[in-house]
Structure formats: C-alpha cells, structure tokens
Amino acid sequence: xxxxxxxxxxxxxxxxxxxxxxxxxxxxxxxxxxxxxxxxxxxxxxxxxxxxxxxxxxxxxxxxxxxxxxxxxxxxxxxxxxxxxxxxxxxxxxxxxxxxxxxxxxxxxxxxxxxxxxxxxxxxxxxxxxxxxxxxxxxxxxxxxxxxxxxxxxxxxxxxxxxxxxxxxxxxxxxxxxxxxxxxxxxxxxxxxxxxxxxxxxxxxxxxxxxxxxxxxxxxxxxxxxxxxxxxxxxxxxxxxxxxxxxxxxxxxxxxxxxxxxxxxxxxxxxxxxxxxxxxxxxxxxxxxxxxxxxxxxxxxxxxxxxxxxxxxxxxxxxxxxxxxxxxxxxxxxxxxxxxxxxxxxxxxxxxxxxxxxxxxxxxxxxxxxxxxxxxxxxxxxxxxxxxxxxx
Numbered sequence: 001x002x003x004x005x006x007x008x009x010x011x012x013x014x015x016x017x018x019x020x021x022x023x024x025x026x027x028x029x030x031x032x033x034x035x036x037x038x039x040x041x042x043x044x045x046x047x048x049x050x051x052x053x054x055x056x057x058x059x060x061x062x063x064x065x066x067x068x069x070x071x072x073x074x075x076x077x078x079x080x081x082x083x084x085x086x087x088x089x090x091x092x093x094x095x096x097x098x099x100x101x102x103x104x105x106x107x108x109x110x111x112x113x114x115x116x117x118x119x120x121x122x123x124x125x126x127x128x129x130x131x132x133x134x135x136x137x138x139x140x141x142x143x144x145x146x147x148x149x150x151x152x153x154x155x156x157x158x159x160x161x162x163x164x165x166x167x168x169x170x171x172x173x174x175x176x177x178x179x180x181x182x183x184x185x186x187x188x189x190x191x192x193x194x195x196x197x198x199x200x201x202x203x204x205x206x207x208x209x210x211x212x213x214x215x216x217x218x219x220x221x222x223x224x225x226x227x228x229x230x231x232x233x234x235x236x237x238x239x240x241x242x243x244x245x246x247x248x249x250x251x252x253x254x255x256x257x258x259x260x261x262x263x264x265x266x267x268x269x270x271x272x273x274x275x276x277x278x279x280x281x282x283x284x285x286x287x288x289x290x291x292x293x294x295x296x297x298x299x300x301x302x303x304x305x306x307x308x309x310x311x312x313x314x315x316x317x318x319x320x321x322x323x324x325x326x327x328x329x330x331x332x333x334x335x336x337x338x339x340x341x342x343x344x345x346x347x348x349x350x351x352x353x354x355x356x357x358x359x360x361x362x363x364x365x366x367x368x369x370x371x372x373x374x375x376x377x378x379x380x381x382x383x384x385x386x387x388x389x390x391x392x
Contacts, residue, residue, distance in 0.1 A: 001283060001321060001322070001323050003389070006322070006323055006387070007387065009322065009355050009356060009359050010359045010363070010384045010385070010387045011384065011385055012356055013347070013352060013356035013357075013359040013360050013363075013384050014381045014382075014384035014385050016350070016352050016356060017350075017360070017377060017380065017381050017384070018381055020350050021104075021377055021381075025350065026103075026104045026105060026106075026377075027106060028188075029105060029106075029188040029189070029349050029350060030105070030106040030107070030108070030134070030186055030187050030188060030189075031097070031100050031105050031106070031107045031108070031187055031188065031189040031190070031191060031349075032107075032108045032109075032110070032183045032184060032187040032189070032190050032191070033093055033096055033097035033100070033107060033108070033109050033110075033111075033189075033190070033191035033192070033193070034093050034109065034110040034111045034166075034191075034192060034204075035093055035110055035111040035112070035139070035163075035166045035171075035192065035194075035198065035200075035201065035204060036091040036092055036093045036094075036111055036112055036142075036143070036163045036166065036193070036194040036197065036198050037089075037090075037091040037093065037094055037111045037112030037113040037126070037140070037141075037142035037143070037162075037163065038090040038091035038094075038112075038142050038143045038144060038145045038158070038160075038163070039087055039088075039089070039090060039123075039125060039142050039143075039144050039145070040087070040088045040089070040090030040091075040145050040147050040334055040335075041084045041086075041087050041144070041145070041146050041147060042084070042085045042086050042087075042088060042147050042149060042332070042334060043082045043083065043084055043085065043146055043147060043148050043149065044057075044059040044060075044082075044083050044085060044148075044149060045059060045060040045066055045080060045081070045082060045083075045148055045150075046058075046059065046060070046080070046081035046082070046083060047059055047060040047061075047065075049081075054083065055083070057081075057083070059083075059150075060150065061150060061151045061152075062150050062151055062152045063150050063152055063153050063155065064152075066148070066150065066155070082146070082148070085149075087125065088125075089113075089125050089126045089128065089129045090145055090147075090334070090335070091111070091112070091113075091142065091143075091145075091163075091194065092193035092194040092227060092229050092338050093109065093111050093191070093193050093194060094109065094111065094113065094126065094129050095335040095338035095339065095342075096191055096193055096227070096338040096339075096341055096342050097109040097129075097132075097133060097191065097342075098129050098132050098133070098374055099338065099339045099342035099343070099364060099368070099374045100189075100191075100342045100345075100346060101129075101132030101133045101134075102132050102374040102375065102376055103342070103343075103346055103364075103374075103375070103376065103377050103380065104376070104377050105189075105346060105349075106134040107132070107133045107134055108133065108134055108135045108136070108137070108183055108187070109129075109133050109135070109136045109137070110136075110137045110139060110171065110175060110183075111137075111138070111139065111140070111166065112138075112139065112140040112141060112142045112143065112162055112163045112165065112166050113126045113129070113136060113138045113142055114138030114139065114140055114141050114142075115138075115141070116141050117140055117141045117162070117165055119138070119141075120138055120174070121138065122136060122138050123138070123141070123142060126142075132374075137174070137175055139165075139166060139170055139171065139174040139175065140162060140163065140165040140166050140170065141162045141165070142162060142163070143158065143159055143160045143161060143162040143163045143197075144158075144159045144162075145157065145158045145159070146159075147334040149332070149333060149334065151328060151329065151330075152328070153333065154333050154334050156334070158197055160197040160198070163194075163197060163198050164198070164199050164200065165200075166198055166200050166201075166204075167200035167203060167204070168200065168203045168204050168206070168207040170200070171204065171207070172207075177211060177212075180208075180212055181211075181212050181215060184208070184212050184213070184216060185215075185216055185217070187222065188220075188221055188222055188223065188349050189222070189223055189224075189225060189345055189346075189349045190208075190222070190223070190224045190225070190253070191224075191225040191226075191227075191341075191342075191345060192204070192205070192224065192225070192226055192227075193225075193226070193227040193229055193338070193341070194227070194229040195226070195227075195228045195229060195231070195242060196228055196229045196230055196231045196233065196234055197229065202241070202242060202245060205245050205246070205249060206245065208249070209245070209248055209249050209252060213249065213252040213253050214252060216252075216253070221349070222253055222254075223253065223254050223255075223256060223300075223345065223348055223349055224249060224253050224254065224255045224256070225255075225256050225258065225341060225344075225345040225348075226246060226255060226256065226257050226258065227257075227258045227337070227338070227341050228242065228257075228259070228263060228267075230260075230262070230263065231263060231266060231267075232262065232266065236269075236270050239266065239267065239270045240270050240271075243267065243270065243271065243297055246297070246299060247297065247298050247299065250298060250299050250300055254300035254301070254315075255299045255300050255301075256299070256300060256301040256302075256303060256344075256345060256348065257297070257299050257301070257302055257303070258303050258305065258337075258340070258341045258344065258345075259293075259302065259303070259304050259305070260304070260305055260306065260337055261286075261304065261305075261306040264276070264286075264289055264290075264293060264302075264304045267293060267297075268289065268292070268293055271293065271296045271297065272296075273292050273293070273296050274292075275288070275289035275292040275293055276288075276289045282306075282308065283308075283309060283311065283321035283323065284321065286304050286306065286309075286310075286311035286321060287311040287313070287319050287320065287321040289304060289311070290302045290303065290304050290311045290312055290313035290319060291313040291319050293313075294313040294314070294315065295313075299315075300314065300315050301313065301314045301315070301348070301354075303341075303344055303358070303361070305337065305340045305341075305344075305361065305362075305365075307324070307326050308323065308324060308326050308390065309321060309322050309323040309324040309326070309358075309362060310322055310324060310340065310344070310358045310361055310362055311358070312344070312354050312357070312358055313354075314354055318353065318354045319354065320354045320355035320358055321358075322355060322358035322359050322362055323362075323390065324362035324365070324366060324390065325362060325363070325366035325383075325387055325388040325389070325390060326366075326390040326391070327366070327369060327370060327388070327390075327391050328391055329391075330369035330370065331369065331370060331371065331372040332368070332369060332372040333369055335368065336365045336368060336369050337365070339364045339365045339368040339374065340361040340362065340364065340365040341361070342361075342364060343357075343360045343361035343362070343363060343364030343365065343380075344357050344358065344360065344361030346360060346364070347359075347360035347361065359384060359387075360380070360384070363375075363380055363383050363384045363387060364380060366383065366387075366388070367379055367380060367383045
C-alpha cells in the first residue's frame with residue numbers, strides 16, 4: 001500500500017464519519033455488548049531504583065528483558081517489584097463497549113461489573129464506563145488482571161474466577177429472556193468478547209442461537225462481532241467447537257470474527273488450512289490469510305489485526321489490508337485490540353467499505369494508545385485526517 005493510497009482511504013473514512021455525525025444516524029444504530037468485567041491494574045516492572053520514592057525507578061522496558069530477569073531466577077529466587085500506576089475498569093467487553101460509547105454509539109452493556117456477586121449495583125470503579133453507555137446491567141462481580149506494560153507489548157496476568165458466574169442461566173435470572181430479546185432486536189451490533197476466559201460464553205452463544213436470534217427480523221443490517229480473546233490456553237477441540245457454533249450463529253446473523261496475529265495462526269491450524277506466509281509482503285500475506293480463514297469458516301467476515309495494521313475479508317469477496325499508525329512508544333497498550341475491534345465494527349455497522357472500516361479500527365486503536373483514553377468521534381476524525389506513519 002502506498003502512502004498516497006493509505007491517506008486517501010483514511011480521509012474517505014473521515015468524510016464518511018463526518019456525514020454520520022451530521023445526519024444523526026449514530027442514534028439509530030444502538031449496540032449491545034457483553035459479558036465479562038475485570039479490574040485492570042496497570043503495572044510497570046522495576047528494573048533499577050534510584051531512590052525509595054515510589055516513582056523514582058527505571059522500568060524493565062521490553063518483554064525479552066523481563067523474560068531474562070525471570071529466567072535468571074531458575075534454581076535461585078527473585079524479588080521482582082511491581083508498581084501499580086493505576087486501577088482502571090477493564091475486561092474485553094467493557095473496553096470494547098466503552099470505546100463504542102465514547103464514539104457516540106448508544107451502547108448497552110451486560111456483564112461482570114457489579115459491586116459484588118449478589119448485588120445489582122454497579123462497582124464504583126465502573127462509573128466512568130457507565131457514563132459512556134446508554135445502560136449498564138451488572139450481573140456479577142468483576143475479575144482482576146495485572147497488566148504488565150512494556151514498550152513492545154504487555155503481559156496480562158488474569159485471575160478470572162469471578163467471571164465464571166456469567167452464564168446463560170445467570171442472564172435469564174438477572175436480565176430475563178424477554179429483555180434480552182428486546183435488547184438484541186433494537187441493536188444493530190451485538191458484541192460478544194472474551195470466550196477464552198469466560199467459561200459461560202459458549203452456552204450464551206447457544207442460548208442466543210436457540211432462543212433469541214431466530215425471532216429477530218431478517219435484513220435489518222444487524223451484525224455480531226466476536227473476539228475469542230487469546231485462545232492459546234484452550235484445546236484444539238474447544239476452538240473447533242467454538243468455530244462450529246459461530247458457523248451456526250452466522251446462519252442467523254452475520255458474524256465478524258476478530259483475530260490478532262497469533263489467534264489467526266491458531267484458528268487456521270485448527271481449521272486445517274495453511275493461511276499465512278504465501279505473499280511477498282506481510283500485508284498481502286495477512287489479507288490472504290483472512291480470505292482463506294473466512295472461506296473455510298463460512299463466517300461473514302474475518303479481520304486480523306497485528307500491531308502493524310489490519311486485514312479483512314468478507315463473504316462478498318471484498319478484502320483489504322490497511323497499514324496502521326503503529327507506535328513503539330505507547331502511553332497505554334492494554335485494550336488496544338478491543339479498541340481496534342470497536343472501531344472496525346463501528347465502521348461496518350455504519351456501512352463503510354472494508355478498507356475504510358479497517359482504517360477506522362486502526363485509528364481508534366492508534367489514538368487510544370497515544371492518548372491513554374478512548375477517542376471521541378471528533379478526535380477520531382482528526383486523527384484519520386492526519387494519520388501518523390508507523391514509527392520504530
């Protein structure tokens with residue numbers, strides 16, 4: 001992709017978003033998302049202290065350096081200091097839904113964001129999140145993640161016990177089937193993320209397939225966005241079963257599956273296809289991978305988003321690669337993938353072609369990692385118009 005072509009696509013996406021803002025169609029495209037919830041502790045790992053003042057240290061800057069520090073402790077011991085910079089509302093679902101809400105999309109969230117497991121009240125930490133949403137329905141207490149931030153990525157140490165409470169039966173008990181049907185019927189976008197850590201999500205998919213989606217009006221432009229959220233720890237049988245279930249869901253409502261690079265390699269392997277590495281450039285290779293995974297899975301759309309950009313393929317035959325505004329010095333990387341997914345599905349639901357939806361996804365993520373906060377629509381539009389080049 002040439003710089004000129006990239007700029008043209010980004011500016012065309014910005015033009016489309018300006019039209020959406022002017023004509024009021026944002027209010028006519030509500031979203032429903034779920035179902036996890038985590039408290040994210042954003043952490044830097046101490047390399048060397050200059051004094052005992054809490055912030056007076058050099059952090060370990062890269063994941064290989066951290067790995068070397070841990071590896072050197074084998075047969076000995078190590079005391080590794082973690083400095084919590086802040087606690088933020090987190091979880092794939094709240095980060096995804098919060099990004100949609102910040103863009104102006106009327107968003108309802110159902111998930112593990114309650115004060116405690118028996119309470120219908122919102123945990124106070126999630127009040128800024130709730131302010132972005134049209135409605136938040138707490139059904140369980142959040143889990144916890146220690147997010148170790150490095151210049152070249154992050155390591156998420158999850159403690160997901162609490163989110164196992166979010167099951168189809170819990171949704172029926174706390175929300176009710178009629179309300180679930182009503183929420184899905186009014187929504188143009190249904191986003192379901194974090195299948196990997198939430199054991200109840202697959203049964204929620206099954207409940208929607210059985211009891212909700214068959215009754216929805218056809219041809220309403222509704223879409224489902226799915227993010228498996230790093231299935232490395234799940235068995236091939238689990239992943240294969242998930243893909244089969246998503247195929248059945250796609251028969252009722254078009255499904256977009258978002259994958260990072262490692263996830264796309266795993267899914268391709270489980271599906272029994274060689275999807276990567278058959279093109280001269282990385283971008284074309286990922287575009288080919290998206291096309292092959294989409295064809296084998298039968299889903300409406302596959303989108304793959306490594307740090308350098310994103311590729312997607314749709315059942316219409318349209319496919320594209322877009323080079324993102326990668327930065328080697330993010331202010332915050334935890335949640336970057338969720339923000340990409342929110343931006344891409346936002347573009348899809350509002351009718352943008354695949355290459356412009358990719359640009360929107362990359363720009364939402366790119367602005368987020370630079371600003372350490374979700375962009376509003378005006379910020380997104382200006383970021384697209386002046387889309388930075390990738391830096392090293």
